[in-house]
Each structure stands twice: as C-alpha cells, then as structure tokens.
Amino acid sequence: MRFLSFGILVLLSACVWSCGIVSIARAQSAMLYVTPGNAVFNPGQTFQMKIMVNTGGEQVNAVAAYLSYPQDQLEATGVDTSRSVMTLFAEKEVRNGLIQISGGEPSPGFSGIQEIAAVTFRVKATGTATIVFNADSAVLRNSDNQNIWNLGASGKGVYDLQTPIPVPSPSATSAPRPTSTTPIASTPTPTRTPTVSASATPTPKNEGALLVINTSALWIADDQIKVTWETNREADSWVQYGVAPGDYDFIVIDGGLTTTHEIVVPGVGKGISYYIAPLSTDSAGKKASGNELQPIAGEPVSSPSPSPTPAKSARVLLEGFQLPSPMMLGFISLPILAAIIGGGALFFLRRRQSAI
Template sequence: MVIAVLFALPAKAALVGNTNQATLLLSPQTGSYQAGISFSIDVMVNTNNQSVNAIAAYINYNISLFAVDAIDYTGSVFTIQWESSTTSPAGMIKIGRSVPAPGVTTANGKIATIRLRGLANTSPSSDNFNFDFTAGDANKSAVFLADTSGGTYILSGVYNAMYTIVGGTADTTAPTISSVLASSITSSGATISWTTNEASNSQVDYGTTVSYGSQTTLDSSMVISHSQSLSGLSPSTTYHYRVKSRDAAGNLATGSDNTFTTSAVADATPPVRFAGSPSTNLSSGTNQATLSLTTNESATCRYSATAGIAYSSMSNTFLTTGGTSHSASISGLTDQNTYTYYVKCQDSAGNANPDDYQITFSVASTTDTIPPVLSSITASSIISDSAVITWTTNEVSDSQIEYGTTASYGSQTSLAVSLATYHSVTLSGLFASTLYHYRVKSRDAASNLAISLDFTFTTNSFVSPTPTPAPTLADGSLVRAAGDTKVFLIQNNQKQWIPSLDVFVANGYSWGNVSVVDSSVLNQYQEGSPVTAVTIVIPSALANATLIRVNGYPKVYALVGTKLHWIPNPEIFNLYQYKWQNVEIISTAQYQQYKETKLIKGVDDSKIYYIHPNGLKHWVINENIFNSYSANKWDDIIEVLPAEVNNYVSVTLIRLQNDPKVFLLQGTTRSWIKTADIFNQRGYKWGDVVNINQTEFNAYQEGTAIE
C-alpha cells in the first residue's frame, strides 16, 4: 500500500527551437505521480507534413529522482530499431528508430512509450525531462527526411517535459506467485504460466538440474497473468524450472522448483528391410520355399506377387519372430521359372513402406544326367604347324581337345569354359608332315561329360610364310602397348597420346574399352598431336551436389536436394570433376531421410531411363508407360552427362509380372524365348531379366519367337 501526500509544486514544459519543420515532444508534458508507482510517458513526433524515415530521440533525466523500468515500442510508427538504451549513471535515454521507404508522415506519431518510476526517498520533487538537442547537430536528437540524398536533417524544435513525484511509504512487498503450470509440452519445448497478485514482469530460470543454467528473456510487461515459452529442449528429458516476477517498486518474487519432462520424438520413419531370401536359384523339383527378410525395428510385413500394391491392400502377411525376423511359406513352384515377390512393412507407429522390396529367385530345370551329343567333328585349316578342330553339340557345353602323335594323345588344349553348341579350337605348335590323333570333349551345365572317338589328320609340309601386314586398328580405338601404361587414340591413321587421367575422363573414355596390342602394331602409326580434353558443361544440380557415403558401404551418392543419385564408378566420379576428399560419411539413419532416385536423362536428350538394381538401364519409351509405374515421379529425374548414360548396359531381357515367359527386347519389339535351353544356349543370364507391367508389355510389338 502507498499513502500519497500531495504537494503543489510548480511544473513547466517549454519549446526549445521552433516549429518550422519537424518537432519532438513528450506526452504528457507535465504530471504528478506517486513515489514507487510506475507511470508511462510517450515520445511523439510531428513531421510537419513531410515524409521522414528515421529519428533519434536522446532524453536527459535525473537518475536520483526517476528510474526507467522499460521502453515499449508497441504501436510505434517506426518499425525498425537501431538503438535502445538507458545509460546510468549518465541519466540519458537513447532511442533510434526508422521505417522503410516511402517513410511516414504524421502530426502526432508515437515513437515509443517509456515506463518510469519515481523514487520514494526523493519525494516531493520535480524535474525536467529534456531532449538532448542542438539545431542541425545530427549526433544528438534528430529527424531525417526520406529522400535520395541519404536523409536530410529537419528537426527544428523539441518540447521538453517536467514531472513531479509526491511521496508516501515505499512498497517493499514482493508479488505473490500462484498457479504455476507447465503446459503445451513437446519434444523440444514447453510453456510456463503463472499468476501474481499485482502487476509485475516475467522471467523463468530452467535447466536439467536445480542449478538451472538457462533463463528466458525478461518480459518487462507489467501483468498479473504470465506466460513464457521454453524452446530448444532435448526430447525425453526432465527439466527443472522456477518463475520470477518483479513489481513496479522493484520487489522480486522467486517461485519454488518445479519439473516437467519433454516428450519423445515422434517416429515418422518406416522400417528398413534387408537380408531378403531366397536370392539365388533353387534346385529343380523344388515346389515350395520360405520367403524371409529382416527389419531394423519391430514391424509387421506383407507381400504380394504384384508390384505397386499399397501395404493396406496386401493380403499375405509374414510370420514374425522377435519383431524383426519375418518369414512366409510359399508353394506351387515349378521348374524353369523365375518368381518375384514385393514386400512392404509397417512399424508400431503406423509408418508403412511406400516402396517395394523385391525378393527374386528362380527354380532350376529338371536335373540333367545325359551328356551332350557330339557331331560334325572336323579338322580344317590344316597347315604345317596348326589345325582347327570344330564340332557341334545338341546342348550348350564347354570345349576341350586331347591330341598327340599316338592314340594315347599326351597333350590337351586349355578348357574353354564358355558354354556353346558350336565349338572351334585351334591346335598350334605342331610338327610339319606329321600324323596327329585327337578326340574332342564337351561337358554340359550339369557336368555331364561327352568324349568322342579317335580322329586323325596330317599336317602339311613346311612352307616359308609370306609376310603379312600388321593389323589395322579402327578409328576411335583405345590401345596401349603390352608392358606400357601409355594409352593412345587411333584416329585418321595416327596414334594420339592421351596425356592424363583428366583428359581420359573428360572425353568420356572407359578403361574397359582399352585394348592391349603388340608394340609393333603401334609402331606402324605416325605420332599425332596429344588428345585434349573436351569442354564438359556439368548439369548444375550435379555440379553443386553434396557427395555422401553411408558408413560401412562403398557406394558414393550425389545429394541433389533430398534426392540421392548413385555415382556408378570412379570414371563417372572423375568425369564430374568430384574430389574424393569431399565425400562426407553419414549414418544409415541420415541416409534414410533421403530418396534414392533411379530415373536419369542425358543432357540435350529427351530419353528417360530407369536404372535397375542389377545396373541395367531401361528406356521408358513414352509418357503413358512412365505414369503406369506409381513409383515414378517426374520431379525425380536427374539430368546427367551423356557419358554416364552410355556407361550403363541396356535391358534386353523382359518378362511380364507373374508370367514365366521371357522375351528378348530389341528396340520396341519383344520376341519370346521359347525354352530355357535356348535361353542358356545364347549365353543369357537370368539375373538380367527385369519385370515389366501390362501397360509396358502391350506397348511393344510382338516379334518372331526364338526357338
């Protein structure tokens, strides 16, 4: 309680300067106030019908009579603050504010509200609040025009003020704190609220111990209902806090210790699936198998024989052991067929995989116990020191010949492991005019061996060889001499040295295309000028990408926004002028925040390709097919250099989902490969077969069946 004693003391306010241009004033200009009780005055401006964009109000006051509790800018016509202070013991209030163009024009615009308190031990007293002002001095109180010259000074006068303090007994009682509550608690924040029995300011001490260590910014608003927000907290953590409020007389109340616990971070990540099986060929006669996979968290997994089915629509569910090991038994399998199942999982938080996890395997053909049938065994191209032996088999098999000057043979060729039905092996290092015995051997894929009867041929007598010209290399060939590391480009009957790895990579060359030749072959070519690097314009998205690698895994990715693009080999890495030291190592959890995109297109090329997990590129021939795969998104296409597109081998073997028939794809024509034997005879690989949907299948023309 404050008991007021009123005194009739003089109060006076005066204009300093003139009103020709802008003026500053304090409102009210006079007043009497009880000691120890907060009161407010406004700092105002009259721009005299001119547009201004900045003001400086410097106000002198007597610190032995008045205390400044706060400066409030609520409702200010100037929105930008560049100075705000109350200097003590000098006794000067400094306010600097501005507003963007075109400025502000006002006859009575508020700049700020100053909250003051008369000191109880000085009443009764009166004193002036005077602007620090000298006309034309921009280092003191000032008003500036919003003009192109950087601001013209236009303050011509100020109205000072005088305030009177009347006495009474000082307030020495701190506010009473009640209803302290922590609410709106999240994983990183909370709101603390409380009430006081008198108007006071607001602040909260907080931390993970009773020592606190952190506090909120002081809210100087004098209120009885208080609220402070805490942010930047750690999830699943207990925090201690206490509230503080100080009244207008400076009496501080500090609340007791309280606690709350932040919530855990919400799980928004679907399970990670790995270790799917079976992943290889099953033996012939297998009619059932167990699908299995592992997840990195407890989950329920389902599967379908059709790609792109939503988790909620899948009807087949895995049995789960221990939450992370999943298995399902399937039956009805038949020989010579490939099977693919698509798996999605959902964790306890309801996060389901949006993409398919594929489990693909094949069942081998019926066990073969019959050796190949040998036929058409012929010796040809017989000269003095060599001969060519050819034969055919009724199934794909390897090739080898035993030979010698007797039926005991004694020599044999190296085993040619490539499986084929037509076989050709050259015997060399023979003696002239000599009878040789030989027999051929072929073993099929099931290891059944066939050995022919004995055959003979006689080598020719020795004839001095006619010198043959050195072989000619095609333009564009990449070659190096045996035992030498220098690589040359053959162009226009010249050899051009490729002087560095940078030049090699910049021209889009591949080490797999470099042939090794005898030095005599290279010596026949005239030395041309060295190859220079072509200018490569790297797509900006990849040029500015962040390079990352998951800890423990070799794959390097370019991170474009939130999309991951796999860099398939060191040649492509160097082609983009990346540096290995710039590759960042991230965790599996960080990797899972991004999406690995499989869609690419070459610069200046309209063709879009899908890169399969087996490393083959799949041309998406039209927009209808692209949209028929729900996982395809136009925004996921990454533009790459043509050399990267050329790095991938194209898909040539396809099959319709849930259909065992395999087709050879040539351009936009599909030809059915009628049997597994034909498939194997042609040297095709089952791992190169990719599944397509009905829309894409129908888009290809039906070609002649291969049989």
C-alpha cells in the first residue's frame, strides 16, 4: 500500500477541491520519438535507444513516456536518466515488455528538443522488432498542465534483427603441375571462329539502384513543412529532420508504396532552422536518400484551422503513492508531480490499475 505525506495530501486535496470536474482540451503540438528510429542489430548484441521529446515550442513541466517492446526478441536491461532534461522522476522501470518513464522539471519547466531517458536492450532473436509509444503517454504544458502530446506525429523504433552472414575464408589453391610436352612440327589448319550474337538480358523489376529525385521542402504554415520527392519505382516514404546538418532527431513515416512522395511534417517552429533528408525503401529492401534540404517559403494552406475538440469531462482520480524520501520526491504518480511543479490546476488524468 502506498501513502502520501500529510503536506502533499493537503496540497492535492486543495487542488482537487478547486478543480472539481474539469474538461481537457488538447492542443497537440508536442512529439515523442526514439533514436535511432531504425537500425540493424545481431542476436547477442546490445544497443541503446534514446527517448526524446519535441515540445513544439511550448514550455512543459512533465513527461510520461510509456512504450511497448517485443520481449521475445528484445530484453531491456536498464534505464539511464543521467542526461535527462528532467530532474524529478515518478517512474523509471522496464519489465514484461513495457517501458514506464515519467517525471518532470520545476516551473518554468523546459522547451525544445530534449532527451528524456536512454534504454539499453540486448537482442535475443532474429526478426523485425517494433517499439511504439502507448496511448497513455503524455507531455504536460507548464502554464495549465494540459496534455499537448500528438500521438499521430510521434515516431517509433523499427529494428531489423538478423544473424550476421559469415564471411568465407579464402581457400588455398594449388598450382597446376607442369607437364612436359614434345612439340610436333605440323602446319596448323586455320579454323573459322563462329560469331556469337549477344542478346540483351532484360533487367528484373527491382534490380538496379533505387533513385530519389526532384526533392523539395516548403513551409506551408507556421508549424508545417511539406516535403516532396520522386523515385524511379514504388517505395515507401520517410522524412528525417533535425536542427543541425546531418543530425536527424525526428522521423515521419508513410509505409505506402508509391513513386510520388509527399509528407507534411507537423509541430515545427517557424523561427527554427531545420535540416531535412527524404528517404525511401522499395519492396526488395533497397534504400535511397535524397540530398539534405532546408525548407523555403511555399504556398500557404488555405483550409481553416479546426478548433480543438474538448475531451469528455472526467473527475480527477486519486491513486496510492509512496512517501517521498528526504533527498527526492521518490515514486509519486505523474499527476501529483505535475501539480507540485506546475503550480496550477490538475488537468492530466491517467487511469491504471496497480497490483502492488
């Protein structure tokens, strides 16, 4: 059974009393993603995956990153928060195919592209391992504790786990044994060498290099960049982008196969310089990338911006918690953490049964 100290209980009770029943309006501008977004690893190999947040220009004070991974292929061996932007943590655990990391930073919080944590994995088996964010993840805005996480724009990790192909060692070849021959003086009879006409061999559909051509990146709104390109055969669509040349922290993926590609990157800041690289992979697994781009001004989107739709009203729920230690807040739930460091009404709800 978990308990709250008297001081925290009084603070939480006052917050619940003042809030009553609240409505959550989600202005979803923040993204969660992992890096690397895709890679190739071998069984027995260990690798580290970083969990990142892009606040979309907002000041935030708390993040809950909940992810699922295939435990038959990957074993999570640890969580490292030494480089995290957050200093207070409610959860830091990996078990049973789940990663649960939540915490925050006192007001005014933080903004921009920041690291939340790094998780170390060991590869157990071959196949394709996909790591995704669960729907109960959250990014809370500092001013009003609203959840501004955009699930649709957030990335995932896709890792190709394969057995390395052994490189054959060169075998020694014995030199041919010389044979003595006695030359025979004879007049050779000239023979005609038949002319063989070479016929063209048709190239299979997926042979040859995959090409990315006619790339462009245009600002179409203050928070959107449209990236377009073409390929010489059908392939999927990937856009990697970041705020430094060659350093891509974000990825947007469209798995549909096409030769004309278009991806709209959401949640970007107009005053930030972005570096963008379009990529494609065909059905045979061949990949190609275009030159690095920087977006230029384009035609604005004329459609009106939809007004945010409020979610269903819900009453703030209390869960059991552990006494905070003298050195840190310890393992308290994200809603209380957000209320303490945000200093405002509690807007974020998370329902989960606890079997402790």
